[in-house]
Structure formats: structure tokens, C-alpha cells
Amino acid sequence: MQDISTSTQGLNELDLYDFIKGVWAQRWLICLVAGLVVVVASLYAFLSPPVYEARAYVSPPNQSDIENLNLGRTKKSELKPYLVKDVYDVFIKNLQSETLKRDFFKSVYLPSLKESDREKSQDVLYRQFLKDLTIIQPVKEFPNRFSILALSGDSAVSVEWLTKYINSAGEMSKNELINNYDKEVEMRARSVGALIQTSRENAANKRKDTLVQLREAEQVADAIGLEKQLTVLGSAPRDISGEDDPRLIYLRGTKALAAEAKVLETRGSDDPYIVDLRRLQGEYDFYKSLRVKSEDIAVYQLDGAIQPPDAPVKPRKALILVLGAVLGLGLGVIAGLIRQFWMRNALRHA
Numbered sequence: 001m002q003d004i005s006t007s008t009q010g011l012n013e014l015d016l017y018d019f020i021k022g023v024w025a026q027r028w029l030i031c032l033v034a035g036l037v038v039v040v041a042s043l044y045a046f047l048s049p050p051v052y053e054a055r056a057y058v059s060p061p062n063q064s065d066i067e068n069l070n071l072g073r074t075k076k077s078e079l080k081p082y083l084v085k086d087v088y089d090v091f092i093k094n095l096q097s098e099t100l101k102r103d104f105f106k107s108v109y110l111p112s113l114k115e116s117d118r119e120k121s122q123d124v125l126y127r128q129f130l131k132d133l134t135i136i137q138p139v140k141e142f143p144n145r146f147s148i149l150a151l152s153g154d155s156a157v158s159v160e161w162l163t164k165y166i167n168s169a170g171e172m173s174k175n176e177l178i179n180n181y182d183k184e185v186e187m188r189a190r191s192v193g194a195l196i197q198t199s200r201e202n203a204a205n206k207r208k209d210t211l212v213q214l215r216e217a218e219q220v221a222d223a224i225g226l227e228k229q230l231t232v233l234g235s236a237p238r239d240i241s242g243e244d245d246p247r248l249i250y251l252r253g254t255k256a257l258a259a260e261a262k263v264l265e266t267r268g269s270d271d272p273y274i275v276d277l278r279r280l281q282g283e284y285d286f287y288k289s290l291r292v293k294s295e296d297i298a299v300y301q302l303d304g305a306i307q308p309p310d311a312p313v314k315p316r317k318a319l320i321l322v323l324g325a326v327l328g329l330g331l332g333v334i335a336g337l338i339r340q341f342w343m344r345n346a347l348r349h350a
Contacts, residue, residue: 025336025340026335026340027336030329030336031332033328033331034328034329034331034332035328037325037327037331037332040324042321042324049153050312050314051152051315052152052312052313053150053151053313054152054158054159054162054308054309055147055148055150056148056162056166056302057145057146057147057303058146058148058166058302059145059301060087061087061088061297061299062298062301065301066082066084066297066299069082069087069177069292070082071290072286072287073184077188079184079185082177087173087297088144088299088300090177091169091299093173095135096135097172100165100169101129101133104133104164105126108161108164108165109125109132112157131151132150132152133149133150133151133165134148134149135148148162148165148166149162150162151314155309156308158309159307159308162306163306170299171294174299175294178293181292185287188287189288193284195280196277196280196281199274199277200271203271207264207267207270210264211261211264213246214249214257214261215257217246217257218257218261221252221253221257222254224250226251226253227253227254227255229251229253230253
């Protein structure tokens with residue numbers, strides 16, 4: 001057993017010795033291969049066009065930024081007030097929407113490319129665009145903060161792309177919110193307007209009914225010869241108001257009934273007699289006057305300014321040179337060992 005162990009150890013030492021000897025014998029070939037790979041890596045590192053990365057961070061707006069959206073939105077109006085989360089969710093939805101990406105790709109990204117590049121397949125260019133402009137989801141430390149990255153061969157262009165894309169998402173979100181706001185306010189105004197119209201129609205019908213009652217009562221009073229209001233023990237009966245029994249209003253007498261009927265016939269408007277009409281009209285005018293402009297609200301906050309990058313993120317020259325040296329050395333060793341093996345076989349068969 002000891003002899004086998006000694007023999008194995010000797011074989012390993014012999015193999016390691018032969019390996020080192022073979023590498024040393026082929027040192028010039030190894031250096032040549034390694035040098036060629038390093039030269040290629042250097043050419044790639046220094047001749048590849050630089051790629052700059054602009055980065056922006058967006059976070060939810062403040063409550064004060066959306067207050068104009070909540071004008072007239074109360075529990076009483078049955079319009080639910082907007083929360084910061086509601087507004088920010090709309091912005092994030094549009095920020096990640098395929099519609100915005102396609103529009104930006106056609107209107108901004110494609111025109112910025114060289115004419116030769118624009119002749120490539122649209123699908124290929126769009127996939128490259130999705131790599132050049134990416135949206136990174138929030139991390140646990142900042143659950144509401146999204147990152148947007150833009151890659152370009154020009155530092156200024158990367159900042160321009162990023163700024164335009166975020167602004168486009170913001171405008172799209174504002175338009176959506178304002179459009180919904182206008183529709184809801186308009187529906188509320190129409191509802192109040194319909195209530196006003198119904199109140200006026202009810203008042204007109206009530207006036208007509210009252211006029212019919214007065215004319216009939218006047219006929220009854222005239223038939224019994226009651227010209228003036230009937231009084232009993234110095235006071236008028238309670239029922240002649242018609243509230244308890246409209247049939248008894250004839251007790252007012254023909255003069256009072258005729259005068260009241262004439263007033264009702266010549267009345268130009270029932271508005272002063274409609275309960276809560278002025279309140280409803282004020283509410284209607286309020287909703288009709290509500291307008292929200294794009295500049296009145298904000299749907300996101302930019303966390304810091306978008307700084308133009310002063311150093312490219314690609315190519316990473318130092319890393320490329322190190323990897324080139326390691327790869328070249330490995331390929332050189334492999335080439336050297338293959339040559340050494342080939343030379344041994346050639347000597348054995350000679």
C-alpha cells in the first residue's frame with residue numbers, strides 16, 4: 001500500500017514537472033499568443049465608441065401638488081378626492097406603458113440615429129431602444145422611487161432622451177387625470193342642473209294646481225255670496241290656508257281668491273318660491289367654473305437634477321485589458337501544451 005502511494009506521488013510530481021517544463025519550453029509561443037490577445041483587447045477597448053449613461057430618479061408628488069384636482073371633490077359632492085398614491089400610480093402606469101415607448105421610439109429615438117442605422121429592421125432597432133432606455137423597479141429602501149436609465153454615445157443626448165421621456169410620461173398622466181376630472185365635474189354639474197330643472201318644473205306644476213284650486217274656490221265663494229274672508233269670533237278659521245283641506249279655501253272670499261289667482265297668473269318666475277334653488281344654482285355655477293390646467297398640478301417629483309455623465313460606462317477599458325491578459329495567457333498555455341505534445345509525438349515516431 002505504501003509503495004502504491006509513493007508511486008502515485010512520484011507520478012504527480014513527474015506530471016507537474018513535465019507541465020512546467022513544457023510551459024517553459026513554449027514560453028515564446030505563450031507570450032506571442034497572450035500578446036496578440038492583449039493587442040486585440042486593447043484595440044477593442046480604445047477604438048470602441050464610448051457609451052454614456054444618464055440616470056434619473058422619480059418619486060411621488062406632494063399633497064400640495066395635487067390640491068387643484070380636489071377642488072369640489074368632497075363627500076357631499078359624491079366625488080372621491082384624489083390621493084397622492086392615485087396620481088402617482090397613473091404616472092407610473094404611463095411611464096411603463098408600451099404606448100409611450102412606441103411613440104418615443106418613433107418621434108425621438110429613430111430620428112437621432114444615423115441614416116444607415118435607420119435602414120435596419122424596426123424590430124431590431126426597437127429591441128436596442130429597450131436596452132438603451134430602461135426603467136428599474138424600486139428597492140426595499142425606497143419603495144416608491146423608480147430609476148430611469150438612458151444610454152447613448154453622446155452625453156448630452158442621453159440627458160435629452162431621459163428628460164423628454166419623463167416629461168412625456170408626466171404630460172400623458174396629467175392629460176389623463178384632467179380629462180377624467182373634467183368628465184366627473186361635468187357630470188356633477190349636469191346632475192345639479194337636472195335637479196334645478198326638475199325643481200322649476202315641479203314649482204310650475206304646483207302653481208298651476210294652486211291656480212285651479214283658487215278658481216274653483218272662487219266659484220264656490222261667489223255661489224254662497226262670500227265676498228270677504230269669513231271670520232269666527234274675531235279670527236279666521238285655520239283651514240282656509242288650504243294646508244289641511246284645500247276644499248276650504250273658499251272661506252277666504254271672492255276678493256282674496258281673485259287677487260291671489262291674478263298674481264299667480266301674472267307671475268313671471270317661480271324661482272323665489274323654490275326651496276334651496278339659490279343653493280343649487282350656486283353649486284351648479286361652481287362646478288361649471290372648475291378648470292384644472294396642466295401647469296396647476298404635478299404627478300411626480302424628480303429626485304435631484306439629471307446630471308450629464310462626464311465619463312462613459314462602456315467600454316470599461318481596465319477590465320477589458322485585464323480580461324484580455326488572462327484570456328491571452330490561458331490560450332497561450334493551451335497552445336503551448338498542444339505544440340509540446342505534438343513535438344513529443346513527432347520525436348517518438350521519428
